[in-house]
Amino acid sequence: MQKKLAVLFLLSLLSACSLVPVYRPSIEQGNIYDQSMIDQLTPGMTKKQVLFLMGTPVLRNDFYPSRWDYVYTLKRDDKKFFKKWVSIYFHGDTIKEVKQSYPQPPGDAVLLPLPMEATS
Numbered sequence: 001m002q003k004k005l006a007v008l009f010l011l012s013l014l015s016a017c018s019l020v021p022v023y024r025p026s027i028e029q030g031n032i033y034d035q036s037m038i039d040q041l042t043p044g045m046t047k048k049q050v051l052f053l054m055g056t057p058v059l060r061n062d063f064y065p066s067r068w069d070y071v072y073t074l075k076r077d078d079k080k081f082f083k084k085w086v087s088i089y090f091h092g093d094t095i096k097e098v099k100q101s102y103p104q105p106p107g108d109a110v111l112l113p114l115p116m117e118a119t120s
Contacts, residue, residue: 024077030058031070038086038100045095050088057088066090 033054040053050068059069070086089097 026077027075028072029074030072031055032072033070033086038098041088041095041098043095043097046093047090050095054086054088066096 031054037053041050045053054070057068058071061067061069066089068088068090070088072084074082076082084101086098086100088095089099
């Protein structure tokens with residue numbers, strides 16, 4: 001009888017573990033940038049100026065050296081996924097064109113603030 005009670009008690013403990021929500025942190029990947037940084041990109045800027053402003057691009061393709069891609073993804077614990085990207089096209093050493101996916105997150109996706117903003 002005690003063995004059956006012990007088994008029932010252990011089973012009830014195991015089933016209770018599945019009812020407790022598990023914390024899943026948000027996962028940010030790629031380049032963290034905001035719209036003000038994109039607004040500063042203008043045709044005629046050099047690659048060095050872009051590197052200073054935006055940082056190293058996530059994608060720099062050897063087959064297309066005149067295109068740099070900055071990609072940011074955010075996966076939240078509630079399974080919402082957000083992706084934004086900026087492609088910068090160069091002619092020689094200067095910016096020719098800038099294309100981006102979304103200036104702001106779509107729908108109810110919420111971007112986390114930048115971890116440390118430069119103060120000057």
